[in-house]
Amino acid sequence: MKAIIDCNSFYCSCERLFRPALQNKPVVVLSNNDGCIISRSDEAKALGVEMAGPYFKAKPLIEKHGVAAFSSNYNLYGDLSWRVMETLRMLLPPHAVEVYSVDECFVDLSHIRRQDLAAFSLHLRETVEQWTGIKVSIGVAATKVLSKVANRLSKKNKESTNCVLVLDTPRKTEQALQRTPVEDVWGVGHQYSVKLHAMNINTAYDLSTRDVAWATKHLGGVTGARLVRELKGIESIQMMDELVNKKMIATTRMFGSPVRELKDIKEAIATYTSRAAEKLRRQHGAANTISVFVVPREQSHSTYFRHGPTVGSHIILPLATSCTHELIKPALALVERLYDATKVYKKAGVMLSGIVPDSSIQGSLFAEPAANKNRMLMSMIDNVNFAMRDDVLKFASSGTTRNWKMRQELRSPRYTTRWEELYEIS
Amino acid sequence: MDGEQWYGAAYKGSKKYNQWQVPTANATGFGAAADDYMERGIDLNEQLIRNKPATFFFRMNSDAMTEAGIFSGDVLIVDRSIKAVNGKIIVAILNGELLVRRLQVHIKGVTLLAENKKYGNIPVDEFSNYAAWGVVIHSIRTI
Numbered sequence: 001m002k003a004i005i006d007c008n009s010f011y012c013s014c015e016r017l018f019r020p021a022l023q024n025k026p027v028v029v030l031s032n033n034d035g036c037i038i039s040r041s042d043e044a045k046a047l048g049v050e051m052a053g054p055y056f057k058a059k060p061l062i063e064k065h066g067v068a069a070f071s072s073n074y075n076l077y078g079d080l081s082w083r084v085m086e087t088l089r090m091l092l093p094p095h096a097v098e099v100y101s102v103d104e105c106f107v108d109l110s111h112i113r114r115q116d117l118a119a120f121s122l123h124l125r126e127t128v129e130q131w132t133g134i135k136v137s138i139g140v141a142a143t144k145v146l147s148k149v150a151n152r153l154s155k156k157n158k159e160s161t162n163c164v165l166v167l168d169t170p171r172k173t174e175q176a177l178q179r180t181p182v183e184d185v186w187g188v189g190h191q192y193s194v195k196l197h198a199m200n201i202n203t204a205y206d207l208s209t210r211d212v213a214w215a216t217k218h219l220g221g222v223t224g225a226r227l228v229r230e231l232k233g234i235e236s237i238q239m240m241d242e243l244v245n246k247k248m249i250a251t252t253r254m255f256g257s258p259v260r261e262l263k264d265i266k267e268a269i270a271t272y273t274s275r276a277a278e279k280l281r282r283q284h285g286a287a288n289t290i291s292v293f294v295v296p297r298e299q300s301h302s303t304y305f306r307h308g309p310t311v312g313s314h315i316i317l318p319l320a321t322s323c324t325h326e327l328i329k330p331a332l333a334l335v336e337r338l339y340d341a342t343k344v345y346k347k348a349g350v351m352l353s354g355i356v357p358d359s360s361i362q363g364s365l366f367a368e369p370a371a372n373k374n375r376m377l378m379s380m381i382d383n384v385n386f387a388m389r390d391d392v393l394k395f396a397s398s399g400t401t402r403n404w405k406m407r408q409e410l411r412s413p414r415y416t417t418r419w420e421e422l423y424e425i426s
Numbered sequence: 427m428d429g430e431q432w433y434g435a436a437y438k439g440s441k442k443y444n445q446w447q448v449p450t451a452n453a454t455g456f457g458a459a460a461d462d463y464m465e466r467g468i469d470l471n472e473q474l475i476r477n478k479p480a481t482f483f484f485r486m487n488s489d490a491m492t493e494a495g496i497f498s499g500d501v502l503i504v505d506r507s508i509k510a511v512n513g514k515i516i517v518a519i520l521n522g523e524l525l526v527r528r529l530q531v532h533i534k535g536v537t538l539l540a541e542n543k544k545y546g547n548i549p550v551d552e553f554s555n556y557a558a559w560g561v562v563i564h565s566i567r568t569i
Contacts, residue, residue: 018524020519020522020523020524020557020559021521021522021523022522023522082479083479083480084479086478086479087479087480090479130480130506130507131477131479131480131506131507132479132480132506133506133559415482416482416483419483419501422483422484422485422501423484423485423524424484424485424486424487425484425485425486425487425488425502425517425524425525425526426486426487426488426490426525426526
């Protein structure tokens, strides 16, 4: 059997861990630049605060009800996410935990006997909460897609299910599928849900009764067939090992406030390139393609949240590299090509692709000595930055003014990762 | 690479090392005599942290616990996986606030004891909202 373990309102739960007064109170967490609401506690949901809604729109409601609002504190969330996953890894056999996102993971429970599944899942839930302070919901079923169905229902009925739902009989599975609208099935996007409703397929159960050949024809071939098979309880999506080597590395950010000057955009791009190159080196890779894109604000509308079309371009390098300065140079050339002085920019990003293993690491006999020197320089920069943090060593092109930096006015202290920001207790 | 596989589920600390991290004398002459006795240095993470994902740090900012040897400015190592039982110094949640006190469990319930005569003990009654947050296992003080 498979399980999906999902943290309840994860970012809000992280904020509550060090602010117990907010237990049972409405809490929201805002995205980068305090733009949108990206996490809501149950109490905030009950007040009608909308997910992914812009903050300024919800502000009257938030102020009226005294909802606690936080800027996202990714240092805190990342650390607590690691703690949750590590706790599960300690309680389960090697390779049984597949981290799916910051707040959810799939777990292979094939070593647990059927009659013990509910008790064991409850044990996992209670241990994670005891150790990390984070509440999780667990859905258990024969396949990944069914476990998602179970998880959704466990969250909808927290009181009666105790946040654990095991679909261990065909009858329970059937009832769960009947109570799941087809658009809430994992992997059914908006377009397919419209199409399915038009065919009078309204629940997950309706979909599960279709045969595989039908799904292949109407639901996008292999993926659709796999989805229907999973709904029927036939395992078709396997557990994956951790994705160690990414094929693409992107660093994208919204600017703190709209940016007009070429100089500022170049600084931002140089900074994003440094970050992406650092990630690249961490997986011992080298990239031969660099893409840069910028997003101008739509001219005709003054509405705060309208984006213009993305403008982007890429360069293929003669040799794959992982050196920051060898990547910054083409990136800045791309910015100059894309920049239009009549526009105001909201967002920019860098993407590295064509990633191959870094051959300079082994210090091969045939590599130029210069490549090894660069490699050592980069290792040194990475070590210093990792130890001292806050990018103490950076390339001058990343700039010192940083007019474009993220806004995070309501961020809580980084209680778990910074010695200077520990919780002061009395 | 696969360092994690070295120890089983029973080990919950933060040990991550391999044989190459044991230093050698690197001597060209006779100094190598001590090489047979080289071992890893002392790692405070190993000594002070029992269960890494459940361990948190706090900074003491009051003198309520001075008689237990905890002074203002000390860093407290708190383990959430240890059960808060009678006599332990704990981080408690009391009416929405975090507090460090000694836990006393008795027939009538729970009392949070201060370790400084200037502070009162706090009886936890039915009107207060109490829970244990974690157990203090070490205090670090700069002398």
